Amino acid sequence: NAGVTQTPKFQVLKTGQSMTLQCAQDMNHNSMYWYRQDPGMGLRLIYYSASEGTTDKGEVPNGYNVSRLNKREFSLRLESAAPSQTSVYFCASSTGGVGEKLFFGSGTQLSVL
Amino acid sequence: AQRVTQPEKLLSVFKGAPVELKCNYSYSGSPELFWYVQYSRQRLQLLLRHISRESIKGFTADLNKGETSFHLKKPFAQEEDSAMYYCALTSNRDDKIIFGKGTRLHILP
Numbered sequence: 754n755a756g757v758t759q760t761p762k763f764q765v766l767k768t769g770q771s772m773t774l775q776c777a778q779d780m781n782h783n784s785m786y787w788y789r790q791d792p793g794m795g796l797r798l799i800y801y802s803a804s805e806g807t808t809d810k811g812e813v814p815n816g817y818n819v820s821r822l823n824k825r826e827f828s829l830r831l832e833s834a835a836p837s838q839t840s841v842y843f844c845a846s847s848t849g850g851v852g853e854k855l856f857f858g859s860g861t862q863l864s865v866l
Numbered sequence: 867a868q869r870v871t872q873p874e875k876l877l878s879v880f881k882g883a884p885v886e887l888k889c890n891y892s893y894s895g896s897p898e899l900f901w902y903v904q905y906s907r908q909r910l911q912l913l914l915r916h917i918s919r920e921s922i923k924g925f926t927a928d929l930n931k932g933e934t935s936f937h938l939k940k941p942f943a944q945e946e947d948s949a950m951y952y953c954a955l956t957s958n959r960d961d962k963i964i965f966g967k968g969t970r971l972h973i974l975p
Contacts, residue, residue, distance in 0.1 A: 784961045793875065795967035796910075796952060803961040811962065843910065851958045852898045852917035857910040 755779050759844050759858035766834045766865045774829040774861050776844030782856070783849035785827035787811075787819060789840040790860070796843070802827055803849060834865045868893050870955050870966035878972045879943045887938040887969050889927075889953030899929055899936040900954040902965070913938075913951070923947070948973045 757778045766772055778785065787799040788811075798811030802821040816838060818830045827846075831838055841862050845855040869892040879885050891897060901913040914922045916929045916936065927938045936953060953966040 786963065788965070793967065795872075796965035798962065798964060801962060809960070809962070812964065845910075847961075847963075849961055851956060852915060854900070854912040854915060855902070855910075855963060859909055 757844055757846055757856050757858040759842075759861050761861060762859065763862050764864070766831075766863065768835060768865060770834050770865075771830070771832050772834065773831075774842055774844075774863075775826070776828065776858060777826045778844075778846040778856070779825065780846065780848075780856065781824070782846035783824070784847045784853075785821065786845040786847075786855065787817075787827070787829045788843045788845065789813065789838075790843060791840050799829065799842075834863075836865045839863060839865045868897075868955055868957065868962070868964045870953050870964055872951075872953055872966035872969050874969045875967070876970045876972065878974055880974045881945055882942050885938075885940040885943045885947065885971065887951050887953075887971065889936045889938065889966060891934050891936065891953075891955050893934075893955060893957060895957050895959060897955045897957055899927070900956075900963075901925070901927055901936075901938050902952045902954055904950040904952070906949070910952070943973050945973045945975065947971060 760775045786801040788796045800819040805824045844858040847853045871890045899916040903913040956963045
């Protein structure tokens with residue numbers, strides 16, 4: 754019963770460093786998402802992928818890149834981390850289509866110093 | 867553009883009292899609305915969605931297209947309802963799902 758798995762759970766970076774957040778789902782879902790959660794700002798969509806091979810920008814894509822490596826995996830990359838990217842990052846997936854629910858990962862707490 | 871507004875950051879309600887968490891949306895097409903909940907130390911999970919018109923844990927939500935609202939209601943609050951609640955919206959045009967800023971519900975004993 755893995756569902757959506759995110760790694761790592763915690764990460765501390767220095768300004769300018771790069772890193773990739775990994776996400777994998779084992780539910781054969783078509784759609785995958787990356788959100789960031791900040792106090793007072795709620796959940797904001799960074800990027801999403803409606804199907805393998807496609808990605809689209811969300812509300813706050815600047816400073817991030819994504820790769821839909823295959824149907825299972827959707828990674829989020831910070832090329833040059835900034836303190837403003839300190840946040841909790843959530844990956845989610847769904848079967849796709851209107852009204853389908855999201856399944857969330859447990860989150861990655863990222864601090865950029 | 868799609869937008870979800872949850873006007874209350876924090877709502878404190880006594881146990882046994884009615885609860886109403888407000889959600890208003892802005893969308894020109896035909897939206898689908900959801901409520902998600904995040905209990906302490908648990909993952910975000912779906913509470914209910916308009917498309918299935920279900921009632922979960924005593925919560926209900928009615929889509930009012932005239933007022934562009936999808937308020938979440940429960941007649942009698944329970945202590946285990948304390949959590950962070952997010953209203954979300956998607957459309958029939960793409961798979962983008964947008965969330966509001968969330969309301970923290972605190973049930974007082």
